[in-house]
Amino acid sequence: MSRLSVANVSGGRTQERFRLADGRQHTSGPLAETTDALASRLRQRAELTPEFWSFSGRSRREGGHGIFAYPAMMVPQLQGALLEDVQAVDPTVSSVFDPFMGSGTVMLESVSRGLSFYGTDVNPLAVLLATVKSNAYDPEQLTHVRQKIAVRVTEDISSQIAVDFTNxxxxxxxxxxxxxxxxKRAISAERRKSVRQAFWVALAETIRLVSNSRTSTVKLHSYSPxxxxxRQIDTIDTFLRISASQIEQLKDQAEALSQGFDRNPDLTISCTVADARIVPAAKYRATADVLMTSPPYGDNVTTVTYGQHSYLPLQWIDPRDVPGMKGELLENTHSIDSISLGGRLKGSLESADDLCSKSPAFAHCLDQLQGRPRNAQTRMVAFVRDLDVSIDAILPRLRSDAWMFWTLGERKISGVRVPTVSIVRDxxxxxxxxxxxxxxxxxxxxAKRMAARNASVETMNTESILVMRGPHNADRGSGS
Ligand SMILES: C[S@@+](CC[C@H](N)C(=O)[O-])C[C@H]1O[C@@H](n2cnc3c(N)ncnc32)[C@H](O)[C@@H]1O
Incomplete structure (x- = not known):
């Protein structure tokens, strides 16, 4: 081990940074101690309970986590265990950032542990879900509103269809x-926006079950004529059943949220529609202690079509109640997916050289894809290019030496496994x-629920949690 430099002072104690024999940088002092402490806690979990991190049989989606079947959701208990471990080794941790927030799994797990949360997603339905999950609803009030909705529906004799869209x-x-x-009319008549939002989520889940699209895939895929x-469908009954069970879940959620606020009355929650590739202006930027996230496993078109999955529910929900909703997002079934990570293929190969210089794992994968259909290369590069741009936008939103937990899945494209875990690490x-x-x-x-299998893309039934410490402020590289 050769000495690299004598660096900063942290908490009054000087830290010395070293380059290890394998080229990795390491620190002595409190930073290294907490890093080692976390690594050993994580390892111990698996030593004490083999397959601990698989959470087999321990991944039931309880509380607000079960209010909507969003695709590729994280295991709440797993992320919760990681948060507890990081809180145990670093009690200064007080906030978490999830740039690919989805349904808000990390939000609820963070807030219930007294941690502030900032999250973004490009999909407005995801942000609506997370918003509803961040509210401590009064179950009696919701039960009362549910009864009012049931009465309004019975009294509504109109056969007019309230929405119009292609197909x-x-x-x-x-x-x-x-x-x-x-x-839709009965929910719209409710006065309070936050209450309407809870029932819009119940309507969204109802739509998932009663539409003509199969529930076995997250892609829109119609039943046969x-x-x-x-099909035997009772739409009103389905909605009433879903909303009753949702109220029970929101009751548990309110308890979890209030535990968090008891631990930290000052905690804040922010769930917004934003593209993870864009760095917000400094005045809108909070810096978090922890990054806990799960980006898509590949471009949305061929892996998980979050946008398509949200397309039908979003047609029915009043856009004024959906955070960040804009008409162009529903122009066609692909609109949301095409603005998501890896959704724009044009010009992607131009980034290949730059990405090769940053990631040996990427360079190796690109070599393996030589001679395969050009589209396979373009898709792989477009996705990694967007991940790379996101990382540039994410790092300024983290404190120096932030903790990072990336839940990552890998897939095969044209028979070649894309080593996303090694690429993100690089x-x-x-x-x-x-x-x-x-x-x-x-x-x-x-495997998590994916778009229908096709010949060119295959998703694995394993995933990894890449645990990293973010750059030290003094060393932040441009990445180029
Ligand atoms: C694997 S899912 C996250 C699931 C989430 N952890 C949960 O438990 O529900 C990935 C999310 O990334 C979002 N996404 C894709 N591209 C994005 C982008 N450019 N900026 C922000 N979010 C994006 C998708 O809409 C999707 O919700």
């Missing part, structure tokens, strides 16, 4: 569309971050 009749039977319209005619190391540990887990029950 509406392909995705909804007329009787279903009439009942959804009654529900014969199946559509013969992209972070090139900016001065340090590797702490990689936790591998099997996904119980197989």
């Amino acid at each position: 509406r009749d392909k995705w909804f039977r007329t009787d279903v569309a009439v009942d959804l319209s009654k529900l 014969e199946e559509i005619v013969s 992209l972070l190391v090139t900016r001065g971050a340090r590797h702490v540990e990689t936790l591998d887990r099997k996904i119980p029950g197989g």
Whole structure:
């Protein structure tokens, strides 16, 4: 081990930074102590309970975590265990950032542990879900409103369909569309926005079940005409059942949130629609102690079509109640997916050289893709290019030496496994971050729900949690 430099003073104690024999940087002093303490806690969990990180049989989505079947959600208990471990080794931790927030799994786990939370997502439905999950609702009030909605629906004898969009009749039977319209009118009549938002989520989950799109895939995929005619659907009853169970879950959620506020009355929550590739102006930027996130596993078009999955519910929900909703996001079924990570393929190969210089794992994968269809290379590069741009935008939102937990899945494209875990690690190391540990887990029950399988893309049934420490402020590289 050769000495690299004598660096900063932290908490009154001088830290010495070293370059290890394998080229990694390491520190002595309090920073290294907390890093080592976390690594050993994480390892111990698996030593004491083999397959601990798989959370097999321990991943039930309880409390607000179960209010909507958003695709590729994280395991709440797993992220909760990671937060507890980081809080144990670093009691100064008080805030968490999730730039790819999805349904807000990390939000609820953070807030219930007394941590402030900042989250973003490009998909407004995700932000609506997270917003509802961040509210401590009064279950009695919700039960009362649910009864009022049931009465309004019974009294509504109109057969007018409340929404109009391309292919509406392909995705909804007329009787279903009439009942959804009654529900839409009944929810809209509720005075309080936050309460309407809770019922919009129940309506979204109802739509997932009663539309003509199969629930077995997250892509829009219609039942056959014969199946559509013969399906037994009671839309109103489905909604009332879902909203009743949702109220129970929101009751547990309110308790979890109030525990968090008891631990830290000053905690703040912010869930907004934003693109993780864009750095917000400094005045809108909070710096978090922890990054806990799970970016998509690949471009949304071929892996998980979050946008398509949200397209039908978003057609029915009043856009004024959906944070960040804009009409152009519903122009077609691909609009949200095309503004998501890896959604824009044009010009992506121009970034290949730069990415090769930052990531040996990327360079190796690109070599393996030589001779395969050009589209496979373009997709892989576009996705990594966007991840790289996101990292540039994410790091300024973190404190010096922030803790980072990246839950990452890998996929095969044209038969070649894209080593996303090594690529993200490389992209972070090139900016001065340090590797702490990689936790591998099997996904119980197989791969997360993906777009329909196709010949060119295959997703794995394992995922990894890449644990890193962010760059030290003095060392922040530009990444180039
Ligand atoms: C794996 S999911 C996150 C799931 C989440 N952890 C949960 O438990 O629900 C990835 C998310 O990244 C979002 N996303 C894709 N591209 C994005 C971008 N450029 N900026 C912000 N969010 C993006 C998707 O809409 C999706 O919600």
